Amino acid sequence: MNPHIRKACRQDICRLAEIEIFNYRLNFYPIFRSDFYYFDELQVSHFMERYEKDPALLDSIYVYDDGVVKAMVSVNEQTISKLFVEPVLHSQGIGSQLLRHVLEQTDASQLWVLEKNSRAIAFYEGHGFRLTEEKVFEDGTTEYLIKMIR
Secondary structure, three states: OOOOEEEOOHHHHHHHHHHHHHHHHHHHHHHHOOHHHHHHHOOHHHHHHHHHHOHHHHHHEEEEEOOOEEEEEEEEOOEEEEEEEOHHHOOOOHHHHHHHHHHHHOOOOEEEEEOOOHHHHHHHHOOOOEEEEEEEEOOOOOOEEEEEEO
């Protein structure tokens, strides 16, 4: 068990919101190119509000915290729904540690990834996931999500 990984709590809300927003902008803006959504609608305060209004959302989240929350992963039943590392800390093994922890501690065995997110696909393949033929459109877009299983 990794001593830096724990369940999320209320004190993490601001960091969770920051990590999510920065990752959405870095990883998905180049694909979707929606200025309004990524720079107006996606605000840290909106994400914080969502967590404050529904604290049960924190129940499915694990964080990597070595004194500072640096990453998060959300698991709902068998599905990993988010895995984000603070962008300036990418490629340092933090995401791998979080993913390994979740795979050891939960029944997680599937996830959905944007078809154009080759970096994420390679990361998950390196951890034993494989692409399936199952695809769905990302809500409100013409981009596909592909199911990966382990």
